[in-house]
Amino acid sequence: SQQGEEDPQALSIQEGENATMNCSYKTSINNLQWYRQNSGRGLVHLILIRSNEREKHSGRLRVTLDTSKKSSSLLITASRAADTASYFCATDANAGKSTFGDGTTLTVKP
Amino acid sequence: EAGVAQSPRYKIIEKRQSVAFWCNPISGHATLYWYQQILGQGPKLLIQFQNNGVVDDSQLPKDRFSAERLKGVDSTLKIQPAKLEDSAVYLCASTLGLRETQYFGPGTRLLVL
Numbered sequence: 001s002q003q004g005e006e007d008p009q010a011l012s013i014q015e016g017e018n019a020t021m022n023c024s025y026k027t028s029i030n031n032l033q034w035y036r037q038n039s040g041r042g043l044v045h046l047i048l049i050r051s052n053e054r055e056k057h058s059g060r061l062r063v064t065l066d067t068s069k070k071s072s073s074l075l076i077t078a079s080r081a082a083d084t085a086s087y088f089c090a091t092d093a094n095a096g097k098s099t100f101g102d103g104t105t106l107t108v109k110p
Numbered sequence: 111e112a113g114v115a116q117s118p119r120y121k122i123i124e125k126r127q128s129v130a131f132w133c134n135p136i137s138g139h140a141t142l143y144w145y146q147q148i149l150g151q152g153p154k155l156l157i158q159f160q161n162n163g164v165v166d167d168s169q170l171p172k173d174r175f176s177a178e179r180l181k182g183v184d185s186t187l188k189i190q191p192a193k194l195e196d197s198a199v200y201l202c203a204s205t206l207g208l209r210e211t212q213y214f215g216p217g218t219r220l221l222v223l
Contacts (some may be wrong), residue, residue, distance in 0.1 A: 030209050042114075042201060042214040043153070088152050092209055097166050098143075100152035 004032070004089040004101040012107040019076040021104040023089030026070065030092045034063060034074050037086045037103070046074070046087075079108045112136065114215035116202050122221045128190035131218045135183070135204030141165075143212065144177055144187050145201040153201055159185065160208070192222045 007022045023032065031050045035043040047063045049056050049072065055064050062075040076083055086105050090098040115134040123129050135142050140161050145153035156175065158165040161182035170177065174193070179185040189196055199219050203212040 033211065035214075040219075042216045043203075043212075045211050045213065048211050090212075097155060097158060098212060099155070100145075102150070102152045 004091045004099060006087065006089055006101040006104040008104060009102070010105045010107070012109065013079055015079060015081055015108055015110050017079055017108075019079050019083070019106055019108070021074045021087050021106070023072045023074070023091075023101060024070060025072075025089075025091045027093050028067075030094075032065060032072050032092070033090045033098065034061075034072075035088045035090060035100075037088065039085075043088065076106075079106075081108050081110045084108045114202055114204055114213055116200075116215035116218055118218055119216065120219050120221075122223065123192055124223050125194055126191040128188065129192055129220065130186050130188045131200050131202075131220075133185045133187070133202030133215060135185070135202070136213055139204035139206055139213070140182070141205040141208060141210075142179055142185050143201075143203040143205075144185070145203065147199045147201055147217070149198070156187070189220075192220075194222050196220060197222045 004023050004025045033048045034046040037043045047058050049063050049065045060077045065072045086103040088100050088103045090100045092098050117132050142159045144156045147153045156170045157167040157177045159179040162179050177187045199217040201217045202215045205212050
């Protein structure tokens, strides 16, 4: 099974609302990364958080990491229609080998 | 700075044919990855190179898939012969070093008929 698993599988919100996605994993990690993928396009890196960090921010994005619960969350504040995409977490547990979950599909309605 | 380049962007072949994909990573990036992404799923690592050496190919179906990274720069991924279940997007990514941010190319969308 996948190392990282995102929850929920799909999320639909109105523009201006906040969106929260979660990622759970099974083994100890070196770091965890969040990516965005627009339909039919490549993955865009959003944030990397290392195992000794608890929270990171980048613009409207906030990522938390709880290594005791083996989970991470991605919060997008004040969402926009352009945030509509699939979001993936990827865990690095071994020598730079990243394992991806199956993603959360976010739809932001104007 | 140029990103990760991949070609072709799209490929349609019939089963049992062979196909090859090419990737040019970001200049100076030592680590290169090939992923397979089936529709509705996350990327699955096929092979990881560090310079021109293989770090991990545990999930590469070696009876039909092969990959090389000559001179530690460009890489090619080949499928021979292709099966229907190989229909997917093949993504290439590179990093400056291990455990760093991965930068992805646009992918090659393969359809096997």
